Amino acid sequence: MTAPTDTREKILASADRLLRSYGFNGFSYQDIARPLGIRNAAVHYHFSTKADLAVAVIENYRQLLHKRTAAFMAGHGDPVEQLEGFIAFSTAECCTESTMCPVGALASDFYSLPEDIRVAGQRLLDELLAWMTRVCAVGREQGRMRFEGEPTAKAEQIVAALQGARQLARFRGAPAMQAVATQIRRDLGLGPRRDE
Amino acid sequence: MTAPTDTREKILASADRLLRSYGFNGFSYQDIARPLGIRNAAVHYHFSTKADLAVAVIENYRQLLHKRTAAFMAGHGDPVEQLEGFIAFSTAECCTESTMCPVGALASDFYSLPEDIRVAGQRLLDELLAWMTRVCAVGREQGRMRFEGEPTAKAEQIVAALQGARQLARFRGAPAMQAVATQIRRDLGLGPRRDE
């Protein structure tokens, strides 16, 4: 019961695409309402402010990520596969949908953002980095990955490089993303995947 | 003669800070005019459209970069020093001014940007990557840097990681930037600098 309405889901899906394509200041309620054939006020009915909408998008993304990482955080799964899965996921989003991760999409707007959006973004990023840190730590423990320094620093570097690559890809196209992914693998001593 | 007016310079400086702090859609002519005690139309007098203003900011940054890299591109200078200089420059901008590089600031707005801004951004990025590729290539030739794969891929990874780190730093503060910089050095086999 209280099944979330179709309209609400459509608004959320549309906001997700728009926010992650154009940034927080780059889309309007009109952009959401018009293609769905509904009115501006209908969007406000489901998400009273634009900030609420953005928070819902981020939270949605965080839960998606959580589903994909929960098993590994609980001690199951292969670290190399985890990393490759994330690279594949990022690359697909970047090259197929031309979207960024919410963190990347909101970074340039950050200082003009209301507090609750910032907090939601921080939470997403915290979880992502915690998972990536574990991937690196376990990967090295098992002798599958090679790197120097703390796993936490390596994790931050990998996440930063993939975020940054999605920026570069906007200006230079998909190969930039591929090149960075390949270099990350090489640095870790992983064999290059079939791509590239 | 035809000395650029003080006002024009002030507008440019203000636009630079605003664009790189809040993104293209995150500031207005008002934000520039008001603090300078001039009118909206005065900004339009010097830069007829917002796109022109953005292009001027990017071009300005590109020339700044060019000044700092020209000597090395002509065959002079030490690659490790070049890299360290860039890291220090990025870190200072990020942590002191809280600004991003124009490429990073414009990435989320990219698909809503007029063509000439995109082209200006591409040009800046092309030059930056060409320089970083040379830094990596010469660094390895001289036995000062250690990495596998093409210098061009390593350069893209380093630039991407530093861009991405500036995004992370917005959400997590300056240490994220430091951690990524340190890991880049470690991966290259450089000694860790005095910072961190």
Add this chain to the structure above:
DNA sequence: CAACTTACTTACTAATTAGTCAGTCCTTGC
């Protein structure tokens, strides 16, 4: 049947946006 709730629409507001245009003051050259 009546009271209520859900999911909207119509119609609006107040603010802000980039951009325009005619006029004005000041300097420089002749």
Add this chain to the structure above:
DNA sequence: GCAAGGACTGACTAATTAGTAAGTAAGTTG
């Protein structure tokens, strides 16, 4: 002393923005 141009101002416009308030049609529940 006067014309020309550079550097603006004042007063606008048309569009768009997030957000609101009141009303309504279709269920749902007691």
